[in-house]
Each structure stands twice: as structure tokens, then as C-alpha cells.
Amino acid sequence: MGFVVTPQQQREFSEDGYLIVPGLLDERETNLLMTVAKSDRASLTEAYAKKDASGGESRLVVHNELDHSPYAAIVRSQRIVMAMQSLLADEVYHYHHKMMLKEPLIGGAWEWHQDYGYWYDNGCLYPDMASCLIAVDRATQENGCLQVVRGSHKLGRLEHGKTGGQTGANLERVAAVLERLELVYCELSPGDAIFFHGNTLHRSDQNKSQHSRWSLICCYNTKHNNPYVESKHPSYEPLEIWNDQDVAKHLESHLSE
Numbered sequence: 205m206g207f208v209v210t211p212q213q214q215r216e217f218s219e220d221g222y223l224i225v226p227g228l229l230d231e232r233e234t235n236l237l238m239t240v241a242k243s244d245r246a247s248l249t250e251a252y253a254k255k256d257a258s259g260g261e262s263r264l265v266v267h268n269e270l271d272h273s274p275y276a277a278i279v280r281s282q283r284i285v286m287a288m289q290s291l292l293a294d295e296v297y298h299y300h301h302k303m304m305l306k307e308p309l310i311g312g313a314w315e316w317h318q319d320y321g322y323w324y325d326n327g328c329l330y331p332d333m334a335s336c337l338i339a340v341d342r343a344t345q346e347n348g349c350l351q352v353v354r355g356s357h358k359l360g361r362l363e364h365g366k367t368g369g370q371t372g373a374n375l376e377r378v379a380a381v382l383e384r385l386e387l388v389y390c391e392l393s394p395g396d397a398i399f400f401h402g403n404t405l406h407r408s409d410q411n412k413s414q415h416s417r418w419s420l421i422c423c424y425n426t427k428h429n430n431p432y433v434e435s436k437h438p439s440y441e442p443l444e445i446w447n448d449q450d451v452a453k454h455l456e457s458h459l460s461e
Contacts, residue, residue, distance in 0.1 A: 206283035206448040209290040217291045221357030221404035224390060225397045228283065229338060234395030236455035240274045241303060241340050241418060243459075251305055256370060260312025260410045263305040268437050270298050277454040279422045280446040284336050284397075288424045291399060292332055296424040297443045299323075299333065303340075304419045306348050311411030313348065315372035318356075319423070320402035321364035322371060327431030331361060333402035333424065339392035340418040347413040350398060354386040356405040373405060381405065 207228055209217075217223040229237065251263040270276040278284070279301050288296045306312075320331040343349035359381065362373040390398050400406060411417055425431075430440035446454075 207287060208283075209287045214290060217399065217401070220354045222352050222354075222388075222390075222398055222400040223291070224392070225287075225399065226393070227395055228336075228397035229278075229395040231395065233452050233455065236452060236459070237274070237278070237338070237420065238340050238394060240455055240458060241420070251303075256313040256315055256367075256410070261310065262312040262314060263307070264302050265305070266300055266302040268300045274455045274458045275301055275303070275420060277446060277451045278338070278420065280444055281451050282445050282448050284422060285424075285443060285445050287399065288334060288336065292334055292424070292426050294332065294426040294428055295442075296426055297440050298438070299423040299425040300437050301420065301422045304421060306408070306411045306417040308347075308411060308414050308416055311348055311417065313410045314406075314408045315367040315370050316375070316378045316405055316407045317364060317370070317372050318362060318403050318405055320361055321373060323402060323425075323437075324361055326435035326437055327433035328425065328429050329432065330426070330429045331357075331401070331403045332426040332429045334399055335402075335421050335423045336397055336399050338397045338420045338422070339394050340420060341416050342394060343390065343392040343417050343419065344413070344415075345389050345391065345409070347415050347417040348408045348411040349392065349417065350390040350419075351407050351409070352388050352390060352398075352400060353381060353405040354388055356381060356385055357401040357403040359403065359405075361403060362405075378405065
């Protein structure tokens, strides 16, 4: 049996709006994911850039549908899906997944935002959604690791507008929040993960280091939150869950093709 959320971890997620899980992927899986990601020329050519308020650029590749890619295998992984269902107290389905590519020295910041600040406009009535970020590279303060505000999911949805080329939360409201709640830098080793609620305020700084900071983010919605309008992200469809041991096999088979 792989990772299973404990009652204490459920309480932490409910109170803090995030949960860090060291070693969610084992060493073999982590090395396979890193090899797949760094050699995935097709995805690299599909990546598009988002500018921060200072003009720095971060690139990302978003996939709204599940196929037979190695990333889709991780999205389907039992340890992640079952953890999401425990944390959100409902069946979940794949909303989308993305590779975030923050390159050395030039990788831009991601401005303060809540994911539900975007997803609200896609017809999702509730903020009962969450993401699992898996570190492909080591994530540190120097190379722009994820930052979260502990307990900020309890604030409700903040107003969002344009910040540079991105959509960000109202900065006056964010400043007031930061005076009252704790800012946490989520430094991760490759294979570590952080689960975070759709209303958790988060951002990342520019990458000023010599090291890349890539991550895979798997996003899920709850069945009861099926959007009432169509959008670019999918509506509810039962998610086929894979045994964890099949994930590494799928990654290996992809590399041997």
C-alpha cells in the first residue's frame, strides 16, 4: 500500500489549506519522471509563456484531457487520487494537469492568486477543488519555490484581475492578508509533493539561481462541483484509477518506445 492520508493529515489540510508529503514518488519513479520530462521535446515546443508584473517569463504546458502519456499515469495514480478524495470528501475527477517550467536565471514569478479565482469563471459553484504539485527538480527559495499562505483558504474567493500577463488576486487585499496570516516557503526535494486547496493563496518568486525548477501539477475537481457551463476544462467523468505499481511501469514503457 502506498501513501494514505491519515486523520491528522486531513485535519492539517482542513486547518492550513495545504499538506506537504515528502517522497510521494519513490526514487525510481522520481528519476523516471525527471527523465521523461527533460526529454519530452513535444511538450517543450507546446509550452507557452506567462509574464509576471516585472516582465519575467515562466513557461507551462497545460493538458485538459487524459491520454496515454506518462503524466496522465501519475494523474491516475491511486495514492494521489485517493488522497484527494479523502481531503475533499468526495469522488474527484481530472480537471487538468500541467508542467510548470521555471528556467535558470530567467524564470519569472507567479503572482499571488487562488486557483479558484480562475476556476470560478469556468462554472464551478464551489471551491471544492485542489491540486497536487510534484517537484521534478529540487525547489528552494533561491529558484522560486511555491509559497502559500497558511489558512488563507478560509478567506473565501478574492477578487482577481490582470497582473502583468497573469491573473492575480487583489494586491491590497493580499497585503492585508499577509499582515495577519503566515507565509510559508514550500521547499521540496524531487518526488516530494504538496496538496493545496483551490482557495489557498499561493505564488512563486522569479528564479535567480543556476538551477531549473520544474514541477508537475495535477488538478482535480469534485463530482458534486461539476460545472454548470462548458469551458476549456472538462466536466465530470469517472476517473480510471491505476495501481501505484503500474505508474512506474508506464513511465518505463514510455522511455523504451
